[in-house]
Amino acid sequence: MAPTKPTETTVAEVLAELADLADPKIRVVNEKHGDDHDVNLTRLRAVAKRLKTQQDLARELWESGDTSARLLALLICRPKAFARDELDAMLRDARTPKVHDWLVNYVVKKNPHAEELRVTWFDDPDPEVAGAGWELTADRVVKKPAGLDLPGLLDIIEARMKDAPEPLQWAMNTCLARIGIEHPEYRARAIEIGERLKVLEDYPTAPGCTSPFAPVWITEMVRRRGEK
Numbered sequence: 001m002a003p004t005k006p007t008e009t010t011v012a013e014v015l016a017e018l019a020d021l022a023d024p025k026i027r028v029v030n031e032k033h034g035d036d037h038d039v040n041l042t043r044l045r046a047v048a049k050r051l052k053t054q055q056d057l058a059r060e061l062w063e064s065g066d067t068s069a070r071l072l073a074l075l076i077c078r079p080k081a082f083a084r085d086e087l088d089a090m091l092r093d094a095r096t097p098k099v100h101d102w103l104v105n106y107v108v109k110k111n112p113h114a115e116e117l118r119v120t121w122f123d124d125p126d127p128e129v130a131g132a133g134w135e136l137t138a139d140r141v142v143k144k145p146a147g148l149d150l151p152g153l154l155d156i157i158e159a160r161m162k163d164a165p166e167p168l169q170w171a172m173n174t175c176l177a178r179i180g181i182e183h184p185e186y187r188a189r190a191i192e193i194g195e196r197l198k199v200l201e202d203y204p205t206a207p208g209c210t211s212p213f214a215p216v217w218i219t220e221m222v223r224r225r226g227e228k
Contacts, residue, residue, distance in 0.1 A: 009051060011060045011069075017047065018068045035098045037067040044068065048075035055081050067096055074102045079110035087117060091132055097167075104132050109139060127165035134171035141178040150179055150186055154193060162197045173199055173214055180218035184227070191215045 018039055027038035037044075051057070051072075058077035061069040082090075087108055094100040108114055114136060121133030140148060153175060161172040173194075180190030194214030205211045210220050 009054070009057060011057065011064060014047075014051075014057070014061060014072070015064060015066065015069060018044075018066070018072070021047075022068070030098075033097060035067070035096045037071060037096070037098060039068040039071075041071075044072055045075065048072055051076050053078055062090065067099060070094075070099050071102060074099070074106050077107060079107040080112060082107065082111055082113075084113035084116060087111060087113065088120070091117075091121070091129060092126065094128070100128060100132065100167075104135050108132070108136065115140075127168040131167040131171040134168065134175050138171065138175040138178045141175060142182050145183070150183060154179060154186060154189055158193050158197070161199055169199060170212075173212065177212075177214045177217045177221075180214065181221045187218065187222070191218055194218070 021040070021043050022038040023040060024038060026040055027036060030037055054076050055078045058073040061073035061076075064070075087103075091100070091103060091108070094103055108117060111117075118133050118136035118140065121129050122137065124130045124133065137148070137153065141150070141153075157172050157176050161169055161176070164172055176190055176194060180187045180194075191214070199214070200212045203212050210217055
């Protein structure tokens with residue numbers, strides 16, 4: 001007798017499982033941050049671990065438009081399997097901060113088109129798309145700075161960050177901090193820009209956590225490294 005093939009999991013089955021895991025209390029908390037998923041992320045990751053990598057299923061879950069399903073899709077997909085235009089369309093349709101964050105960090109950064117998308121998104125008129133371009137730029141400042149115009153990036157941050165929409169402002173601020181942390185020759189200027197613009201200076205920070213205010217962030221990370 002031929003071995004029985006494993007039963008493929010359908011989108012309907014996964015959506016039904018996510019519906020069973022939905023918790024209205026979680027959604028209420030997430031909505032305060034602009035998100036609308038209602039499944040505990042630990043449970044969502046457990047579902048992803050069981051399903052393992054399934055690119056076709058991931059694409060179908062994304063197309064469902066459900067936020068929890070999209071987060072699950074980003075956990076079970078093959079990041080390198082997406083085409084450039086596919087990722088561009090996905091980002092523009094991401095809608096919520098958590099989906100945006102996971103898409104950029106779990107998928108785009110691992111995709112061979114990441115650098116092309118970074119350049120494409122960097123000056124996009126949509127602040128959330130531009131924010132993704134700056135997130136990728138901040139990542140490159142740390143991992144592969146060769147070829148980047150760091151003084152030019154500081155010029156742009158100095159001119160635009162103060163009045164940038166929130167998602168773009170956060171990403172630019174991250175890039176400012178990363179330049180100051182990773183590149184000592186630009187550290188003083190990065191701190192000076194942060195002190196003058198005062199972006200996120202009053203952002204509430206929990207005890208034991210580092211403030212996102214760039215001068216504090218830079219100084220603390222440098223201190224931890226034992227640098228001057």
